Amino acid sequence: MESARTETKNLRAPAQVMRLARMGSFHQTRLSFMRALLRNLRDRQWSFSRTRWDVDAKGIGVAVYQANGPDRIYSLICYANDLPPEKRSDRVIATEWDAAFTLFDGIPNADDIERLRNNVPKQEAGHCCQSELVLARANRSVRLFEHVVERLARGLQPDKDAIDAVGYLMRTTAVYGNGKFGISDRERISDRPEFASAFHSELMAVWLIRSFTVDIAEHMAQVRGGDDAVPMQRDLRRRLGVGNSTGLGMAPFLILHPSLIHSWMLARETALARVRNLTESSEVSRNQFSELISRMMLGVESWKTADQRQQLRIEQLKKDLLKLTAYVKSPGLKIHLPWNALVEWSETALGLEGQELVVSLVLEPHGELVDDLADTMAVDEAQYFSIDGSQSVDQTLEIIESHYDWALKLDYSSREQSARFWYYSEEKLEPRVGERYEEPGAEKEYPLCYGRDVSAMFSDLKSFAEQFGGNSMIAKFLLSHPQHRHSVRRIQISQRLEYSEIQDNLLACDMLPIDLLRCKLSFFGASKFDPKSDRWVRINMYQHAPFYDELKEFESDGWIYPPLVS
Template sequence: MVYRKTADKEERARHGSMQLPDYLDTVLSTFADAPGREAVFRWLRRPEDCMTALSLSTMKATRLSFAPLLARRIIQERWRITRVRFHCDSEGEGHGVYRIDAGGHVLTYIARCFRWDGIEKAGRRSDGASRDMFGAIFLGVPDEARIAREFATFDLRDVDSMRTNSDVTGWTPASRSARFFDHVVDSLAAGRQPDPGILGSGTGYLLRNGGYLGSGRQGSLSFEGIPEDHPFHHPFFADLFGLFLIRQVSIDLVNGIAAARSPHAVKLAPEIARYIGVGNSSGQGMCVALQRWPEWVSTWLTVRELALAYAKSQPANADPARAERLSRLLARASAYYASIELQCEDYVVPTDVLATNLEVLRSWVAQAAHSQAPWGELAERAAAAFDMETVEQLNSLLIETYPEFADALAPYIPLGARRNRDLVADMRVGALKALLRTRYDWALTYDMRPSKTRQHFWYHSIDNGEQRRGERIIDPHEEFESFIDHIGLIQRLSCVLASYEDDAPVAEVVADVPELAYGVARVQYLSGLPYAEIRDNLLHRDFLPAHLIRFFLGVLGIECTSPLSIRYVRGVFFQGMPLPEEIALGASEDWIFPMQPQATPLEGAVA
């Protein structure tokens, strides 16, 4: 895969008319004078250059992704995660209770761990398989009777029959990674540290996320019920903090099992514990979510692309410390990719290739640091020479090189995600036609006549509890199709509007063809938003769901996305993040791309 070269300077100048949301425009004006603003707009990428499924799939996590945003808040506010009690037997059967002091808010986390049943559970629901661990996050401090009731609920181990109360923000089911989990326990019980190389071959996790259950599911507190001043009022923070707590449970669990098995056991060394993350495997339902909430996509991409354009617009020789930071980040990323071993599909660039390319880029940074040219020219040189994965990793690190600007944009993310989706009934048909012409020309000219363009459909499977993709004519359930065909929707809307006078209200159209109400509202509420629609046909025979899954996971902040197939993607969260005891004392925020630890076989404290 070769990255399409950015438009020439004249095209970039024409692109400078892109309208930013007021909040982001104000931030930009704070950091850049008039010429600086013009330079930023010249480096903003066009939607057609970065919004195809393939382009989106190569985007890497940045400091604007949700997990790094949460991590910085945890570290800056020095959240205290205190283990009130944790006990398990030699097989991992046990209970844990934790208190969290989170920036003036108190939370309680409980964990119920079960003996492993010998079944590897890789997916979110895993066809009904019982999870190896269940956790619950409480707002406040529940009494012992309430905790006991929740533990009794977990003992059912059947999500469909389990219920909680609104004092719980969500459940955190998880499952063991059998090979790595057993290796760590066996090593600790034998009085030695596990082999970091073995952990690195699996991107370093012991427990795998089983799918956060919150936002009203199973009786949990809805998102609207979370107080506005609470950290969990930020999108995805409750889900991701649940993953961070799974990480801590995984560390306590292997220590506890090893201690129960042997009086000579040692605890996991801090440098290895810090290297541990949380595994994750996500499926094709993410594609449906992205289509259902295009304003989220627009918000995420607008913030990301603006941060990237700002970094690209800066002269490379303006600040030697910036160039040195970028060089260090490239070195760390290269070493990280070189140290991990991932099963790789043929449409994903292997990690060893990424590692080599990033080392070459380091030498280019050293050259660019003596030039007045902006960093964008380095990015264009990379785009002409390397694959899209390498270029997007460079883009991610360019954003990291100017953290103060990216951090100033971050508060817009929860604001931009809230969008009034109501239909504006008194809009004139002529105005709606104009929106279609100016913003959806790419969809209107797409040829949907060949059968391959509609070969697939999505539906929500009751059996699996998730979205599944079927093939028309061959698979059943087509009558339960989930919305994913934004191109077809726009084309149908355009055809219907052609039969109405321009001065007619859109209310008349909706009254005549009510099934188009959503299409009308979608075009209206996305009006003016940059990067609002994915420029691909998700029904097409050749569409790979893994492309958009990788994008969504990158937005969440996952590292090392490795597709297991065209439908499932795995990766790891929070690998390298400081441990709770380090956070309480004041830890560094600079933890991405952790180096594989070099612990000796006998390192570790007696458990």
């Protein structure tokens, strides 16, 4: 029998976890939102159907997929387009796409479909309303879409290697939620069980989009091949996820939502601690673990990237997986505190990618022990937003010294430590990173560097304490120094929520924005991280996941690891 000890023991320290290099090595876990969402949909017996397919021979038209839950119905409305290849771009500054989508609250009537036809394909340039929960768009993969259509049209199945080389038929290039462009505010739906956790509405939309990507390919094959055309085999279809291109748009989120990020990190770290605190391992969990390592090896084999840095990391990860295989044989997992010993070993023997993969893998055989934590990954951010003005200046100084010691050590006047600045471009309000000493615009810097800002406040606060006394209320300091208001709020949040702050300088010349993207995307449940530069990354979502017509029969929720036999 496995038994658990207290869960706070063996929690990894924020100073270890909240570092960009480590966060940029995170992999999905069983707590990731895609996986938690599909578990919920299956367990609560949701059913799905395609209720409309009105797409012409050119691939232009409307499709609707309906999701029926215990209390509510949602509909994914898809607007398919015939996009000239020269207009296809994944950048946020694009204005046309191969398909545009909205997740609608309820069942749309004909008027809704027409109203949205004039707005959804325009994306940012259109305007939606509160009945629309998610707005998204996608482009075809030039490499794979035509191959699949061409083969299916001739009555043949697509080539498995071709599918694995890309992994998706279409890439979403933006998936918007929470009030963007007039769509529903998150608080309108956050009390619904299916959407209580962050990003579940967006990820439900993406999961249904995956079905559309296969349906549109089969439709085009049917148009081309007529009676010769065939649908795709299920095992091949399962190898298709939804691609995604993610740029800097996602990066500020991790900085601007400290209490939410804390809840995500704490859930993940608590899950790890619970497993580490198990005094022994069961035979079932050992067998599952060994199988997962083999399946993960397949996953890593099909992890393709042209990015040199990531390629080296993948090579290292392959070696680390071999080391892990050897470890499982000897000393093995039949020892006292087996999972804790494994994690401690990984920290000395494996690279960061490998260490964080071990975190993901050790959670897998322990769903009953950790899955409840997925429900804790949401938070009422307003609770933590208010400043306690009665806190004394001395108390504030103490928190800075204890929680921001990493930040106080840096010299922000040096060019290396202040090389970058974050800003929003006037072009579709895209967040970007500039070179402070080479490019214009630094006077419009966006406040994403709390290390520097808290450090600056620290010296003002010390002067204030000398002049007015350390027992003055922080409210008094803020009256004359409102420029430090965001930093005071921040350190009060850090005091209460220890995983809320990234302990690295986001302005440093060697800072890699993709580390932020990867961390966030791992919580979504993405895989196959394929950096295209240090600022944008391709990923795959829902690869190997069940489609909606397979959800009920799908017993295993370890779907993200490729099957051993295919």
